[in-house]
Amino acid sequence: xxxxxxxxxxxxxxxxxxxxxxxxxxxxxxxxxxxxxxxxxxxxxxxxxxxxxxxxxxxxxxxxxxxxxxxxxxxxxxxxxxxxxxxxxxxxxxxxxxxxxxxxxxxxxxxxxxxxxxxxxxxxxxxxxxxxxxxxxxxxxxxxxxxxxxxxxxxxxxxxxxxxxxxxxxxxxxxxxxxxxxxxxxxxxxxxxxxxxxxxxxxxxxxxxxxxxxxxxxxxxxxxxxxxxxxxxxxxxxxxxxxxxxxxxxxxxxxxxxxxxxxxxxxxxxxxxxxxxxxxxxxxxxxxxxxxxxxxxxxxxxxxxxxxxxxxxxxxxxxxxxxxxxxxxxxxxxxxxxxxxxxxxxxxxxxxxxxxxxxxxxxxxxxxxxxxxxxxxxxxxxxxxxxxxxxxxxxxxxxxxxxxxxxxxxxxxxxxxxxxxxxxxxxxxxxxxxxxxxxxxxxxxxxxxxxxxxxxxxxxxxxxxxxxxxxxxxxxxxxxxxxxxxxxxxxxxxxxxxxxxxxxxxxxxxxxxxxxxxxxxxxxxxxxxxxxxxxxxxxxxxxxxxxxxxxxxxxxxxxxxxxxxxxxxxxxxxxxxxxxxxxxxxxxxxxxxxxxxxxxxxxxxxxxxxxxxxxxxxxxxxxxxxxxxxxxxxxxxxxxxxxxxxxxxxxxxxxxxxxxxxxxxxxxxxxxxxxxxxxxxxxxxxxxxxxxxxxxxxxxxxxxxxxxxxxxxxxxxxxxxxxxxxxxxxxxxxxxxxxxxxxxxxxxxxxxxxxxxxxxxxxxxxxx
Numbered sequence: 001x002x003x004x005x006x007x008x009x010x011x012x013x014x015x016x017x018x019x020x021x022x023x024x025x026x027x028x029x030x031x032x033x034x035x036x037x038x039x040x041x042x043x044x045x046x047x048x049x050x051x052x053x054x055x056x057x058x059x060x061x062x063x064x065x066x067x068x069x070x071x072x073x074x075x076x077x078x079x080x081x082x083x084x085x086x087x088x089x090x091x092x093x094x095x096x097x098x099x100x101x102x103x104x105x106x107x108x109x110x111x112x113x114x115x116x117x118x119x120x121x122x123x124x125x126x127x128x129x130x131x132x133x134x135x136x137x138x139x140x141x142x143x144x145x146x147x148x149x150x151x152x153x154x155x156x157x158x159x160x161x162x163x164x165x166x167x168x169x170x171x172x173x174x175x176x177x178x179x180x181x182x183x184x185x186x187x188x189x190x191x192x193x194x195x196x197x198x199x200x201x202x203x204x205x206x207x208x209x210x211x212x213x214x215x216x217x218x219x220x221x222x223x224x225x226x227x228x229x230x231x232x233x234x235x236x237x238x239x240x241x242x243x244x245x246x247x248x249x250x251x252x253x254x255x256x257x258x259x260x261x262x263x264x265x266x267x268x269x270x271x272x273x274x275x276x277x278x279x280x281x282x283x284x285x286x287x288x289x290x291x292x293x294x295x296x297x298x299x300x301x302x303x304x305x306x307x308x309x310x311x312x313x314x315x316x317x318x319x320x321x322x323x324x325x326x327x328x329x330x331x332x333x334x335x336x337x338x339x340x341x342x343x344x345x346x347x348x349x350x351x352x353x354x355x356x357x358x359x360x361x362x363x364x365x366x367x368x369x370x371x372x373x374x375x376x377x378x379x380x381x382x383x384x385x386x387x388x389x390x391x392x393x394x395x396x397x398x399x400x401x402x403x404x405x406x407x408x409x410x411x412x413x414x415x416x417x418x419x420x421x422x423x424x425x426x427x428x429x430x431x432x433x434x435x436x437x438x439x440x441x442x443x444x445x446x447x448x449x450x451x452x453x454x455x456x457x458x459x460x461x462x463x464x465x466x467x468x469x470x471x472x473x474x475x476x477x478x479x480x481x482x483x484x485x486x487x488x489x490x491x492x493x494x495x496x497x498x499x500x501x502x503x504x505x506x507x508x509x510x511x512x513x514x515x516x517x518x519x520x521x522x523x524x525x526x527x528x529x530x531x532x533x534x535x536x537x538x539x540x541x542x543x544x545x546x547x548x549x550x551x552x553x554x555x556x557x558x559x560x561x562x563x564x565x566x567x568x569x570x571x572x573x574x575x576x577x578x579x580x581x582x583x584x585x586x587x588x589x590x591x592x593x594x595x596x597x598x599x600x601x602x603x604x605x606x607x608x609x610x611x612x613x614x615x616x617x618x619x620x621x622x623x624x625x626x627x628x629x630x631x632x633x634x635x636x637x638x639x640x641x642x643x644x645x646x647x648x649x650x651x652x653x654x655x656x657x658x659x660x661x662x663x664x665x666x667x668x669x670x671x672x673x674x675x676x677x678x679x680x681x682x683x684x685x686x687x688x689x690x691x692x693x694x695x696x697x698x699x700x701x702x703x704x705x706x707x708x709x710x711x712x713x714x715x716x717x718x719x720x721x722x723x724x725x726x727x728x729x730x731x732x733x734x735x736x737x738x739x740x741x742x743x744x745x746x747x748x749x750x751x752x753x754x755x756x757x758x759x760x761x762x763x764x765x766x767x768x
Contacts (some may be wrong), residue, residue, distance in 0.1 A: 042228075071147070075164040079105060080327050088168070093140025108313050110136035110144050121151070128153065128161070134175075137168065140607065146175040198292040206230045216292060220266035234260035236270050247277070251288060254279050260295070271296050322387070322397065322418040327412050330354050335518055344466025359395050360386035367399070374403060383423070387418060395422040451487050452635045453628030457620040461488065468615045469495035474567065476552075476612045477590040479619030481742055482669030486550060486589035488619060493546040498586060501545030504538050509551035510745040516559050523575035539572060539583055546586045553593035553604060554749050560605045567611040587612075592742070601712065603753075622664040622671065629660050633667065636675035637687055644679060655689040662694050665741045716754045719747070722760075728761035 002615050016581050039648040046519040060072040065072055075081060081100040085441075089099060092108065106114045113135040121133060130152045136144040148167040154163040186654070192199055198215035200209055210227045219226070239261055240746035258276040265271070274295045279288045316323045316336050323336040332350045340346055343358045356364050363385040374381035401416035433762065451462065468475055469492050477485045486505065493503045511519050518528075522537030538547060549555075555563065566572050567587060571580045589612050598604035622629070633651055641648040657676075664670055722736040729735045730751075731744040740747060752756055 014687065026105065028633075064380045069170075071168040073142060073166045073168075075160045075166065077163070079164060082163075091137075091139055092427060108137050112136075116750065134171065145172040146200045147171060164754060179451050196293070198294075200226075200290045200292065202231070202288050203597040204287065209287070215292065216337070218265075218292070219263065233307060234263050234265075236264045238262070251279055251286070252278070254286075263292070267758075272299050310606060319417075320420075324416050324418075326414045326416075330356075332357075333413075334529065342389055345389070353564045358387045360388070362386075374401065378409075379405065380404065384416070384421065396425040397421060451484060452631050453625060455625035457625045458628060458681075461617060461619055462491075463619050466495065468617075469494060470497060471500075471615070472496065472586055474587045474612060474613070475589070475723045476587065476595075476616045477619060478595075478616060479590070480590060480621045480667055481746075482667035483619040483621055484668050485592075486548065488617060489546075489548040489588045491547075491589060492584075496544050496546065496586065499620065502542050503546050503548065504542035505548045505550065506538050507550045507745070509554040509743060509749055513559075515564060516556065518575045520559065521562060521572050521574055524577045526576065528576065534574075537572075537574065539566065539585055540581070542585045544584050546588060547554065549587065549589040551743075551746060552589040553591040553595055553598055554746060557605070560608050564605065564608045564611060617652060626660055629671070630656065632671055633659055633675060636672055637679065640676050640679040646682065647685055648679060648682055649685045651687040651689075655687065656690055658691055658694065712754060715750065716756060719750060719754065719756060723756070723758055723761045726761075728758050 002018050020489060042444040066086035069084070069087065070085075071091055072085040073081070073088055074083040081102070084096060089096060092099060106117060106266045109117055115132065117135055121131065130150075132150045134146060134148055134251055137147050138144050148171045150167050150169075152165045153161045154165065156162050193213035195212065195214060198216055199212040200208055201210035205227050207230055209225050211223055214225075216223055216226065221234075222231075236382055243259065243261065247257075248257070255274075256278050259274065260274050262270050264274050272295050274293045277288050278291075279286055281287070299364055317338075319336070320338060322339040322342060323334075324332060325334040326332050331352050331354060333352075335347055335350045336347070339350075345358065354484060359367065363383075367383050367385055370381040370383045380400060380509045382398060383395055385399050388394050388395050397418040398421045399418045401414050403411040404413040404415065406412050447568050451458070466487060475489075475492060477488050479485050490503060491506075493499060506520065508516065518535070518537065522535050522539050523535050549563075562572060566583070566585075570584070571582050572588060573580055589666060595604050595609050595613075599606040599609050622632075633656065637648050637651060659671070659674075666673070674689060674693055675687075677693065682688070719736070719740070722739050723730075726734060726736045726739065732738065735744065737744040737747040750756075755756065
């Protein structure tokens with residue numbers, strides 16, 4: 001007797017010959033145990049004892065049931081618990097008696113599955129027939145696992161149910177695999193439906209078997225409408241038939257290919273698309289996956305670009321400048337109409353020829369050098385060149401060229417224009433020649449037209465100017481206010497090798513401390529509030545020339561550090577920048593303060609003082625060179641009378657003696673102001689000076705003398721005393737600055753430095 005694949009244990013299994021298995025199909029019995037397939041099978045046993053049979057076969061049968069991997073249980077007609085095999089009891093962690101004592105048939109099932117089981121299994125149509133279902137059942141450790149349940153009833157001859165046989169096969173791993181597969185399918189479908197391109201899957205019979213959501217939205221069909229449709233349903237019928245033949249050839253060859261076409265939506269509208277097709281084989285059949293992109297916007301952009309290019313070409317052809325493009329090797333590939341008209345070289349003649357064809361031979365090397373530098377730096381370049389016309393005449397042009405680079409940074413093309421500047425160039429040359437002649441005339445007229453005098457003290461200063469002018473050394477000019485320190489600085493620059501270059505003057509006391517660094521060194525865009533663009537500082541403006549720092553003793557400490565770096569390293573940084581800028585500037589400085597005393601009090605850096613004091617020049621006050629006063633008076637009378645259109649031939653003797661006896665605390669500047677005032681009110685050819693104009697000057701003499709030589713406490717006391725006299729007024733003829741003989745900006749700086757409240761001296765704030 002052979003074995004059966006499907007067998008069911010019946011009551012006859014407990015015969016004396018050993019366990020009998022009845023075939024579920026034929027009804028015959030067999031003695032050999034069934035051959036179990038890789039999946040689990042249900043085995044049901046009637047454990048009702050037969051008194052006529054011996055207990056030994058029942059024991060053997062139970063041993064067999066305890067070895068199967070399934071959970072097996074036997075229930076009575078009313079589903080009361082009769083038997084459970086050992087794997088089932090071990091799964092629940094119960095004894096047979098404990099298991100039988102449970103009255104709730106749904107106690108082991110997951111709460112989410114109980115309602116379905118109670119409805120479909122215990123009270124539904126399947127409640128009296130064989131059936132199977134899936135549910136989660138709790139293990140002894142509290143974990144729920146998925147099982148496949150098969151339930152078969154055993155009926156007597158009259159059809160009444162005698163027993164229920166239940167087997168449960170663990171399908172947890174299969175269930176998890178199914179869930180993961182389902183999740184993977186959902187993720188894949190979500191991904192495909194959310195890509196930007198439409199995706200269509202076509203079988204070898206030309207019909208669509210799948211489409212993503214973007215394809216549905218793009219064509220206006222539902223997915224069900226697209227499935228089974230051929231490409232003729234949505235391809236614009238006006239598309240050239242040769243394209244379809246070409247697509248068929250590519251599919252037969254199994255190649256990956258792309259093309260442009262037009263699709264028609266369900267509503268009849270047509271739009272351009274770009275299609276990329278990838279064929280593949282599966283199950284012996286060829287499928288093709290098409291990725292389709294709507295290129296309406298790209299086509300519109302291309303049309304707009306072509307229109308823009310046409311307009312740009314029209315502009316280039318009509319502008320008065322010469323326009324051209326060359327390849328990386330310098331060969332010409334485009335010239336505009338203006339170039340052809342000027343040079344007499346046609347486009348056909350110019351294409352392929354080098355750019356040097358029309359350039360003056362003497363200018364080629366200079367342009368080649370600029371072009372090479374532009375290739376290295378990547379920035380456009382410009383240069384002045386001479387280009388010959390059709391009649392052979394050369395004219396000056398300003399040539400600007402910009403390199404075009406590829407993704408690797410290599411120059412692939414040059415774009416350039418050339419603007420005629422011949423008239424401007426000739427005017428500049430003419431003006432330059434005139435300036436040279438004028439400068440020579442001025443030099444011949446007088447070297448120091450503003451420095452007047454023959455006194456030994458002044459001659460000593462002029463000798464020092466001659467010696468240091470050509471040395472390019474830093475010079476510190478020291479003297480009281482009004483002695484002409486700037487005139488001496490200009491004289492040094494004028495006789496130096498830098499005389500043809502800029503001379504830039506900076507009054508350090510007149511610039512607010514918050515702006516002095518920006519004024520001297522410039523600033524980058526966005527360096528501070530209000531810095532809307534890059535600004536060059538005074539040092540950059542004075543490149544290759546001379547910068548004169550007047551009132552250098554008033555510089556704030558942080559600016560002194562930056563100036564020290566300029567003098568030591570010959571470089572600086574703009575405010576807000578991080579790049580060091582080299583410079584070639586000669587520094588001349590002036591002060592009316594005692595810088596040595598300032599270094600002792602910590603107001604001025606000692607190292608900066610030594611850097612500035614390379615070649616000191618002391619300018620004597622006017623009271624120490626009184627023999628120059630007559631010459632100065634005569635000089636100022638002549639200058640101011642000519643400016644005012646008056647004829648003044650001399651000064652009366654009393655006025656001249658008054659000038660010679662006066663101490664002039666404001667020095668030459670004060671003398672100049674007094675003479676100018678006298679010329680204004682003079683009505684005759686004889687100039688006279690009112691003595692009352694000098695009496696105020698005497699009061700200033702006492703206050704101004706030695707202000708910079710006092711200690712900070714003494715300076716504070718003196719300034720407060722003068723502010724009290726002027727009722728807090730700083731500027732003006734009767735202000736504190738005039739009484740102290742110093743510029744108002746210098747006095748304001750000292751007031752801030754010494755923390756003096758000038759407002760307390762206002763008359764309206766004082767108590768009676």
